[in-house]
Amino acid sequence: DISVILFYTFHHMMMMMAFYHHQHAITIPLLLLVLCGYMTLPMAVYGIGQSSTIGFASSAGSLLLGDDTHSVQLIVDEANDWKGVVRVVNDLALDFGRVTGLNGTISSINGSMISSSPSWSSSSIRVEKGGVIIAGTLGKSSIIDKLVSSGKIKVDGVRGQWEAFTSALVFNPIPGIQQALIIAGNDKRGTIFGLYDISEQIGVSPWYWWADVAPTLHKSIYALNTIKLQPSPSIKYRGLFLNDNAPALTGWIDAKYPPSPYGAGYNSQFYSHVFELLLRLRANYIWPAGADWGQAFFIDDPLNQPLADQYGIVMGTSHTEPMVRATDEWALFGHGPWDWSTNNASIIPFMREGAMRAHPYENVITMGMRGTGDTAMSPTIQPKLLEDIVNTQRQILQDVYGPNVPINKIPQMWCLYKEVQGYYEQGMRVPDDIILLWADDNFGNIRRLPIETEYNRTGGACVYYLFDYVGGPRNYKWINTVQLQRTWEQMHLAYERQARTIWMVNVGDLKPLEIPTHHFFDLAYDITLWDDAKSVSRWLTLWVAQQFGQEYAQSTADLLTQYSMLVGRRRFELIDQNTYSIINYNEADYVLGQWTRLSMMAETQYRGIPKSGQAAFFEMVLHPIQAGANLHDIYISAAKNNLYAAQGRNSANDMAQRMLDGFDRDYDLTDQYNTILGGKWEHMMDQTHIGYTYWNQPIRQATPSVQYIQRRERALTGDLGVSVEGKTSSIPASANAILMMPVDPYFQGSSGGHKPYIDIYNTGTNKITWTIHAPPYIIITQYSGTLAPKDADVRVFLDVDWSVVPLGSSSATINISSSTDYGTQSKAPQVILPLIKRSVPDNFTLGGFVESDGHISIEAEHWSRIISPSSPNPDGVVVSYDILPSFGRTLSGVALVPGTAPSQTIQTGPHIEYD
Numbered sequence: 001d002i003s004v005i006l007f008y009t010f011h012h013m014m015m016m017m018a019f020y021h022h023q024h025a026i027t028i029p030l031l032l033l034v035l036c037g038y039m040t041l042p043m044a045v046y047g048i049g050q051s052s053t054i055g056f057a058s059s060a061g062s063l064l065l066g067d068d069t070h071s072v073q074l075i076v077d078e079a080n081d082w083k084g085v086v087r088v089v090n091d092l093a094l095d096f097g098r099v100t101g102l103n104g105t106i107s108s109i110n111g112s113m114i115s116s117s118p119s120w121s122s123s124s125i126r127v128e129k130g131g132v133i134i135a136g137t138l139g140k141s142s143i144i145d146k147l148v149s150s151g152k153i154k155v156d157g158v159r160g161q162w163e164a165f166t167s168a169l170v171f172n173p174i175p176g177i178q179q180a181l182i183i184a185g186n187d188k189r190g191t192i193f194g195l196y197d198i199s200e201q202i203g204v205s206p207w208y209w210w211a212d213v214a215p216t217l218h219k220s221i222y223a224l225n226t227i228k229l230q231p232s233p234s235i236k237y238r239g240l241f242l243n244d245n246a247p248a249l250t251g252w253i254d255a256k257y258p259p260s261p262y263g264a265g266y267n268s269q270f271y272s273h274v275f276e277l278l279l280r281l282r283a284n285y286i287w288p289a290g291a292d293w294g295q296a297f298f299i300d301d302p303l304n305q306p307l308a309d310q311y312g313i314v315m316g317t318s319h320t321e322p323m324v325r326a327t328d329e330w331a332l333f334g335h336g337p338w339d340w341s342t343n344n345a346s347i348i349p350f351m352r353e354g355a356m357r358a359h360p361y362e363n364v365i366t367m368g369m370r371g372t373g374d375t376a377m378s379p380t381i382q383p384k385l386l387e388d389i390v391n392t393q394r395q396i397l398q399d400v401y402g403p404n405v406p407i408n409k410i411p412q413m414w415c416l417y418k419e420v421q422g423y424y425e426q427g428m429r430v431p432d433d434i435i436l437l438w439a440d441d442n443f444g445n446i447r448r449l450p451i452e453t454e455y456n457r458t459g460g461a462c463v464y465y466l467f468d469y470v471g472g473p474r475n476y477k478w479i480n481t482v483q484l485q486r487t488w489e490q491m492h493l494a495y496e497r498q499a500r501t502i503w504m505v506n507v508g509d510l511k512p513l514e515i516p517t518h519h520f521f522d523l524a525y526d527i528t529l530w531d532d533a534k535s536v537s538r539w540l541t542l543w544v545a546q547q548f549g550q551e552y553a554q555s556t557a558d559l560l561t562q563y564s565m566l567v568g569r570r571r572f573e574l575i576d577q578n579t580y581s582i583i584n585y586n587e588a589d590y591v592l593g594q595w596t597r598l599s600m601m602a603e604t605q606y607r608g609i610p611k612s613g614q615a616a617f618f619e620m621v622l623h624p625i626q627a628g629a630n631l632h633d634i635y636i637s638a639a640k641n642n643l644y645a646a647q648g649r650n651s652a653n654d655m656a657q658r659m660l661d662g663f664d665r666d667y668d669l670t671d672q673y674n675t676i677l678g679g680k681w682e683h684m685m686d687q688t689h690i691g692y693t694y695w696n697q698p699i700r701q702a703t704p705s706v707q708y709i710q711r712r713e714r715a716l717t718g719d720l721g722v723s724v725e726g727k728t729s730s731i732p733a734s735a736n737a738i739l740m741m742p743v744d745p746y747f748q749g750s751s752g753g754h755k756p757y758i759d760i761y762n763t764g765t766n767k768i769t770w771t772i773h774a775p776p777y778i779i780i781t782q783y784s785g786t787l788a789p790k791d792a793d794v795r796v797f798l799d800v801d802w803s804v805v806p807l808g809s810s811s812a813t814i815n816i817s818s819s820t821d822y823g824t825q826s827k828a829p830q831v832i833l834p835l836i837k838r839s840v841p842d843n844f845t846l847g848g849f850v851e852s853d854g855h856i857s858i859e860a861e862h863w864s865r866i867i868s869p870s871s872p873n874p875d876g877v878v879v880s881y882d883i884l885p886s887f888g889r890t891l892s893g894v895a896l897v898p899g900t901a902p903s904q905t906i907q908t909g910p911h912i913e914y915d
Helices: 002-024 028-039 083-100 142-149 188-202 248-256 268-280 304-311 327-333 340-358 383-401 420-425 484-496 511-525 535-548 550-567 587-608 611-647 652-679
Strands: 063-067 073-076 105-110 113-116 132-137 165-171 179-185 220-223 228-230 237-241 285-287 412-416 435-439 461-466 502-506 720-724 737-739 757-762 768-773 778-780 784-787 794-800 808-818 830-837 865-867 880-885 892-897 911-913
Touching (some): 063 083, 063 179, 083 105, 083 188, 083 304, 132 142, 132 188, 248 511, 268 304, 340 383, 435 502, 484 535, 484 880, 484 892, 502 511, 511 611, 535 550, 550 587, 550 611, 587 611, 611 652, 720 737, 720 808, 757 768
Parallel strands (some): 132 179, 412 435, 461 502, 737 830
Antiparallel strands (some): 105 113, 165 179, 768 808, 778 794, 808 830, 865 911
16 A cells, blocks of 8 residues: 555654754755655565665665575674674574575674674675675674764664664775665664564564464565664553463463473473564563463573573563562462461562562562452452552562662562552552553453653553453453454553553463554554554554555455454453344344355455465464354354244254354364464464353353254144244234334335344245235335245345325234144234334434434444534643544444543533534
8 A cells, every 4th residue: 555655654754854853953965865765665565664774676875685696694793792682683684585585694793803603604794695784782782883983873863762773874884895784773672673673674574483474575675775763662661461371372382392390381492482573573571471370481491581681571470470470489389378468478588589580680570469369469458568568579679689779770560450459549659660550441441541640750650451361250362352443542542641661461372362462562662653543444454464465455454454343342252142132123143244244255365365375364364254253153043043943933943053063163263273284373272262151261162052943843823933023922823913113214215224024934844835915005025935844934124115104103014824724723923013104304404313213323423513612621732532443333433532631521622413
């Protein structure tokens, strides 16, 4: 989508010009050079929203880095720079190979001496074989520092800035090299993000391993003649919580890795993949698998913690695991109950050991305490008790880190999750340098955010957001049920309200949540790129282009947008046979029809994409859509079966069989996922999701209840059955007439609105001929037909010629007859259709909404007008309403903006009117 690419190109260009002008008093010629660099960008951009420094065709001033016969030359100061940087240089060399077929060559430099690195068995640098990339960290890389001191690169815009980096083409960076692409990071992760920025741009998705996204192949890769300056991320710590709750991720771990001495094999081999993914997504922080589920990151593999530090991942622990100790560690090594009021003598040394173990590494220390099993610490809120805990923990940290490290320089976080928020609301406070982490309500709505008086706390504020949940009233942990528009709305609000220190997201097993996880981290990295409500659609289009190619971007993004809307109605685990109405307004059929059409379109798309992309498409697009559609079919079929059995329909058995077929289809989809690519993701889709009876997962899939009709015998009322919309009863029965819902000109009609219907079906053992007789102004889609005992039911729709219906209230009698009798006590059924002919006043607003059947249904964005206040807000803030596309259950949502607006009154705030 060229318009999307140009939008972000111009956005970055203007931001960078402004930054350089402020930092360096940039000259007009340099501005023109930067502008020319941007205007020569190719149209294929694989870095989502990021300014481009890579092209695939020669352009003015560009440098060929590599192609299918020339390997890119990568230079790093292996002896002095961070090990994590050196490791990512190796990743970039491999990424060039994934794209061009020829890996990069890596060499180490120390001062002015260049030598091959034995780690990669490379030969000496051969500049003629490909372009050169030199990467390093300020203050760590000798070559980067020399380039800075010689004035060949300017780093004022990134020096001292958390995780910032710059890149530029430089002539004669070192003797013997005519030109090179230089990547200079302010710190370890700044350099790492600069390197992975290249990987992403050349066509290697962050999900190349975790979701099997095929690299985009290119014959040639060029560095563009442009300067890139990437400032600090919007959010300082951007992390995920691997809240594995079994069976999925743990089952996969058991199948792929040897067990640890204490449980499943959550070892350094596994975490190397997780850490790499985090960094490729520009994240930097993790709460490892643990909480209360039997994993203990720090002891499952002694290499786990140092590996995280080497990669550049900041370690933390979940809201229920204070002082860098996994929950399971207390079960293994603790003494007595996990109860501060009675056993702090045992808990204090336990916490001290965690602080000592964490001291050499980069951490955010979780403070406070919750009860055993992720529960409340006590039946009542006891602020003094928790204050004592926090004060003791801070003293431990001061003792461990020593007098030379001020306590306010040790990152600490207090998570206000569930009942813990009550402590804060009842007046408990912690020192200002402790980060306050506000949580959502477990269903995507942040419970509280900082108010203006809290904006200046030195520790700042942060958000714990959930894409996966275990607890009451119901789990949701099977597959992706995240509505991206809600994520944007909530996180944008959090950013506006100064919750900017940590964004932590619970991703459960990680694997089925690729799309919302990527979206979350892109928002956290640079929210200014996604600062309007329509940005979700733009982001999704770019994301699809990165994973599957520009050709499929818009059509697949449309599929995922519709999926996001449908799952936003109700998560799969909360659906049962009573969720959608079978009898009112075609609700169940309408919902199932949406899912069915979406599934068919996704299948068509899947069959059209190249084979190399089908595994990733299945995992992230096709499987969730088809599995979601099938689950709805299972429950709606069961609901129809129960209704049809009560009405005596022969088709009740067909609905029972359809439900069972769907149940088998669910297994087939699960098996297809678990066996894809030779079983790479074995067990990853083992999560049970059908048959919930209370908050927790069923131990085994179980069908909803169904009933069977004895088709070998005739109903007492004969072979003909009739039912109408809005009623569960059927005729003929003890009463032979049934009253339909009233209709009026605004309820239905030729304009395309909803039309009432009558169902006609066989309830016996004989083939019948049925006939409908109605007044001429009642228009029926089918007046007669035949029904054998195994034939499908017939639904006929009614319309009304209102031109001949008298004003006011009246009714029409519709007689339905059968070619066989109606049993011993029944008669031919009659349907009574109440009619209400009315019209709106002549002065009614064009485009207004009219009540029908006691209801008015209006989409939020279809307002008639916005009424602005007669006087502005006292603080001068302009307050209005914004449309949130694809938000909610049907079309969109409406939000008051900005999120920082003060509380509104009728007198001072704008309001929306609907006619």
